[in-house]
Amino acid sequence: MYLLAIESSCDETAVAILGPAPRLLASVVASQVPVHQKFGGVVPEIASRQHLLTLNPLLEQALQQAQLNWEHLGAVAVTRGPGLVGSLLVGVSAAKAIAWALNIPLIGVNHLAGHIYANFLAHPGLELPALCLVVSGGHTDLIYLPEHGRFERLGRTRDDAAGEAFDKVARALGLGYPGGPLVDRLAREGNPEAISLPRAFLEEGSLDFSFSGLKSAVLNYLNRARQRGEEVNKADLAAAFQEAVIDVLVEKTLQAAGRTGVERILLAGGVAANSRLRQRLEERTQQAGLKLYYPPLDLCTDNAAMIGAAGWYLWQAGYRDDLYLNAEANLPL
Ligand code: KG4
Ligand code: ZN
Structure with a gap:
């Protein structure tokens, strides 16, 4: 009953792992702010290349933080939109590969639903x-x-x-x-x-x-x-x-x-x-x-814990995506 969550919609690469309740077991965020700072804003092409470099080490780091192995994971949730399409694709492709390799459910999450669901992680019992x-x-x-x-x-x-x-x-x-x-x-x-x-x-x-x-x-x-x-x-x-x-x-x-x-x-x-x-x-x-x-502040700006929180409710409700899941830059809520 462990859920892996991946977020890569803009300029933060993030991975989180949630356990039952849902409870946050690991959350790591690699900010690209220093990379884009000299341009005065996010450069999409650089952002997606940066996600590619950062994602694998972050996945290992999150597993270590949660003291879990790949075999423990029961589902993988990923931001599928809205956002920069090149950035989103890195997370979506990784999540599909993980879901296929481990034969576990894949759950596409709307980034905005993630922001909203950060509240359910921070305030258990919120109705x-x-x-x-x-x-x-x-x-x-x-x-x-x-x-x-x-x-x-x-x-x-x-x-x-x-x-x-x-x-x-x-x-x-x-x-x-x-x-x-x-x-x-x-x-x-x-x-x-x-x-x-x-x-x-x-x-x-x-x-x-x-x-x-x-x-x-x-x-x-x-x-x-x-x-x-x-x-x-x-x-x-x-x-x-x-x-x-x-x-x-x-x-x-x-x-x-x-x-x-x-x-x-x-x-x-x-x-x-x-x-x-x-x-x-x-x-x-x-x-x-x-x-x-x-x-709390660290759950307000982009992170994967919030994607995991929204993904958790979808997973429990029986929602599943197949391996044709695609990134959608303008995905509506
Ligand atoms: O949710 P977010 O991390 O990324 C998007 O999904 O867009 O939001 C980033 C935005 C940026 O425009 C940033 O300047 C703004 O949130 N922001 C703030 C503060 N912290 C971040 N705006 C006002 N006051 C803050 N303390
Ligand atoms: Zn955001």
């Missing part, structure tokens, strides 16, 4: 229905979960994802890549009210998001200051930008909770690591009498 705000580098979605394995999307971003906006603003501020954690840290020293930035709430009643206008407002602010030869207070600008993103995320999440009548709110994805977002959601959910769940 459904719940509402999940998924905020990552590629997605900003409000998902209603009536029961395990069912995902109903109530809202999505119409342009940039929240994490993407963080990364682009960080680059414009000259902070580096990946930008989210750097903006988060700098914003703690700034005054969010020092600079006024727009919030896109869209049409009345819409649970969709839009962050490209806010991103442009930050870029325009920087350009204007440059033309006038004025010094920009980067901490204030980072704080004002972050607050504008969070205002909309929190407001729409509370609206969606009201509409669905849920008592539980989940937070998932890389941006769920944001300290101010956690704090603001904690305050608002408490006021509204709702319970907020979020994973």
Whole structure:
């Protein structure tokens, strides 16, 4: 009853092993951040080559950490999308080879379902229905979960994802890549009210998001200051930008909770690591009498433990993929 999980959808190669409950027995992540840093973002071709180099040693490392052998494995789960197709293919091909060689079930997992299920690993006994705000580098979605394995999307971003906006603003501020954690840290020293930035709430009643206008407002602010030869207070600008993103995320999440009548709110994805977002959601959910769940920091950004968590429920529910399983760059939830 051991499940091996593999994640390679973007720039982290990750392997995890779960045992019954489900309980995490091993989790290893090899970040490619230093490799892509000099390019200011992920270079897909380099990412897939890097996954190829890293995956086999990581598999051995995870088995060692869990003190298990290949023969102990009962199933293999792998991210099959969404993500960079070349990167995904490395994980999917490895998982198929393992499933075939060991004659064990193969389970393809949606990366976003993985982010959501990190919460079930972190909070055993967490019950459904719940509402999940998924905020990552590629997605900003409000998902209603009536029961395990069912995902109903109530809202999505119409342009940039929240994490993407963080990364682009960080680059414009000259902070580096990946930008989210750097903006988060700098914003703690700034005054969010020092600079006024727009919030896109869209049409009345819409649970969709839009962050490209806010991103442009930050870029325009920087350009204007440059033309006038004025010094920009980067901490204030980072704080004002972050607050504008969070205002909309929190407001729409509370609206969606009201509409669905849920008592539980989940937070998932890389941006769920944001300290101010956690704090603001904690305050608002408490006021509204709702319970907020979020994973620990290492389960927010990409990892294989979350893929294992989602894979575990699928495995137990009897879900199986065959060896024709393919990577899908735009796989919907
Ligand atoms: O979920 P993730 O690791 O990868 C995707 O599936 O996209 O999310 C990565 C995103 C990046 O845009 C990164 O800047 C953002 O999550 N991020 C943060 C923080 N930590 C990571 N954004 C804001 N505050 C953070 N502390
Ligand atoms: Zn992710």
